[in-house]
Amino acid sequence: MLYIASDHAGFELKTELLKFFQEQKIDCEDCGAFTLNDQDDYPDFIIPCAEKVAANPGSLGIVIGGSGQGEAIAANKVKGIRAALWYGGNPDIITLSKEHNNANTISLGARFVTIEEAQKAVSLWLETKFTNEERHLRRLEKLNQYECKQLH
Numbered sequence: 001m002l003y004i005a006s007d008h009a010g011f012e013l014k015t016e017l018l019k020f021f022q023e024q025k026i027d028c029e030d031c032g033a034f035t036l037n038d039q040d041d042y043p044d045f046i047i048p049c050a051e052k053v054a055a056n057p058g059s060l061g062i063v064i065g066g067s068g069q070g071e072a073i074a075a076n077k078v079k080g081i082r083a084a085l086w087y088g089g090n091p092d093i094i095t096l097s098k099e100h101n102n103a104n105t106i107s108l109g110a111r112f113v114t115i116e117e118a119q120k121a122v123s124l125w126l127e128t129k130f131t132n133e134e135r136h137l138r139r140l141e142k143l144n145q146y147e148c149k150q151l152h
Helices: 008-023 043-055 069-076 092-099 115-127 134-150
Strands: 002-006 028-030 060-065 083-086 105-109
Touching (some): 002 008, 002 043, 008 028, 008 115, 043 069, 105 115
Parallel strands (some): 002 060
């Protein structure tokens, strides 16, 4: 399952991505914002989206804001989330976030990418697979151990 959320700054891009997913027949659940409100706060939508990703192994999340920075930070506060930030530029960052870091969430900066760039980036991210190489698994396990230690 794919989950998506945005604040007001990412609302238009989220709306366009939802249409794109429907055209591509990609099952996606909208976690809000459901109306454009320039006074909303991104944690109100991003954290519940990230919680759904964390609660459903194998699922993925897309979070969107003006820069994507705050959204990535908020998502990464949820245990089990590995959110990578992309706000344009080299698409290798998107590929590496999945191949090396097994990112289960991508954060997009709506003020820095066009709708078409976001569609291409998300498609690339969804198609890219984790390598399962021992070195990457080892590093992710160290992050998981630290995360679990912090919760106790």
